[in-house]
Ligand SMILES: Nc1ncnc2c1ncn2[C@@H]1O[C@H](COP(=O)(O)OP(=O)(O)O)[C@@H](O)[C@H]1O
């Protein structure tokens with residue numbers, strides 16, 4: 156164990172063919188293979204019920220994968236080890252702090268069960284609380300803390316034992332929006348500073364994009380895409396990912412002879428031919444009264460401050476979301492001309 | 506709630522007034538009357554002194570308290586363990602098992618006493634079996650041991666239901682967090698689960714103790730020679746017609762039980778505040 160409290164050993168994690176069928180037959184997870192590099196922050200992203208927590212619990216040792224699956228920390232096969240022998244840090248949505256202990260006792264609990272003596276325990280707890288800027292809270296009871304403070308105590312409690320990996324299951328979901336942003340920045344700073352391998356579960360794409368080195372997008376117990384936040388956003392593997400990560404418009408199109416027929420107009424096209432579905436993000440649709448390819452009617456205008464989110468209906472009967480600058484103002488029923496840059500279109504097989 | 510002083514205080518007084526009236530009419534008045542009756546004998550206040558000085562009464566008081574304490578400890582151990590297990594595990598036959606364990610709730614103390622006699626009395630199951638196996642008839646229904654068995658049987662359902670209700674409300678992730686930190690199963694139990702169950706265990710234990718202090722039907726069925734306090738009170742009252750003594754003993758029984766209940770409440774109160 157290194158004495159530097161600010162650096163962690165970067166431990167890689169590998170899942171081999173880990174599936175999970177619960178008693179009763181619920182197939183929560185199809186077999187998944189996953190490699191996580193030491194020190195990497197990986198975010199599992201997907202809608203509720205897609206198997207994120209189950210995967211995290213298999214890594215933690217709280218669930219056993221179906222026979223044939225295995226979990227490695229570095230070169231060590233930990234599949235058979237229960238959670239108490241895996242040395243993982245866990246942070247839960249519900250904080251899961253011990254209400255019968257104060258802040259310092261909560262943070263020191265992992266050291267206490269390891270039999271570390273009082274003096275060294277107090278020193279390590281003090282160090283940890285100082286790192287999280289919570290020294291003043293040491294003797295507080297848990298019910299005297301705000302949600303954000305509770306989750307920081309939970310983080311300190313998980314980190315003080317120098318776990319091999321840190322697992323976080325929707326740690327910000329129970330907090331209100333303002334606290335959430337602040338704590339997200341703090342977690343981000345902490346993970347980078349410590350260099351610990353971290354796996355973070357969320358259904359919030361904004362959180363995922365902000366924190367992840369790589370995002371694992373899941374749906375219905377399967378991994379649908381693994382990639383950097385930019386990959387996932389700009390090159391989504393399928394319409395589900397495109398729609399889950401940010402907003403997209405899905406348009407019917409027809410490609411032939413270097414032209415793509417979309418929204419009743421033709422644009423130059425070098426991609427696949429035949430009938431296609433194309434995806435375009437709201438911020439990639441321009442309003443251009445001169446060069447716009449298609450005419451559309453505004454059906455909804457939502458002022459969001461930095462931009463105005465319009466929903467328009469085209470002459471071909473398709474509905475699009477468009478981001479216009481915040482300072483431009485629109486009324487329902489206005490007619491606009493929209494322009495789509497072919498580079499910004501993503502073609503999906505039908 | 507922030508409300509300005511006098512108006513809200515008047516309202517609060519008005520709201521507790523019915524409770525105070527009922528408490529006064531049905532608790533304080535009879536208790537005061539009991540206390541006065543206790544003083545009315547030829548011995549005056551020495552009647553109360555006799556409770557603590559005369560061996561017959563003191564022994565009865567002490568053995569009743571010891572019996573109630575032992576019943577409470579054993580019931581908490583049995584019902585606490587099985588309640589925790591039943592709350593955490595789902596298996597075929599679980600509902601039937603819970604139904605069986607809570608069965609004694611439907612019986613009055615007299616029937617419980619009758620069942621103890623059937624089990625450990627002169628013609629009882631244990632006697633018959635032990636005679637065939639060891640050649641000697643084991644009979645303990647008509648003693649403190651029989652009473653102990655009956656009270657434990659009688660108390661298990663209440664404690665079991667209280668513990669199960671509390672255990673089902675526990676946040677399973679607290680135990681998982683402790684395990685992630687390296688706690689072994691016994692450490693999770695002692696450091697996390699039991700502290701969370703403490704208020705439930707204390708209140709169930711207090712009620713168990715109070716019930717065992719005052720139970721009469723079972724003791725009366727088993728034997729008139731068992732000197733638990735309710736039996737002594739009955740004897741003083743009906744056989745000796747020593748009404749002052751009976752009243753003094755009743756008063757002391759009430760006070761001891763009330764002390765046990767309020768001790769449990771204050772202990773549970775502090776842990777509830779810490780757990781909120
Ligand atoms: N202990 C369990 N028993 C049975 N089914 C479960 C259990 N835990 C989760 N599931 C099911 O497995 C699926 C995946 O759950 P989960 O991993 O919790 O999803 P997520 O965390 O992505 O919301 C869900 O359909 C859920 O109902």
Ligand SMILES: [Mg+2]
Nearest residue numbers: 204207208209
């Ligand atoms: Mg989940």
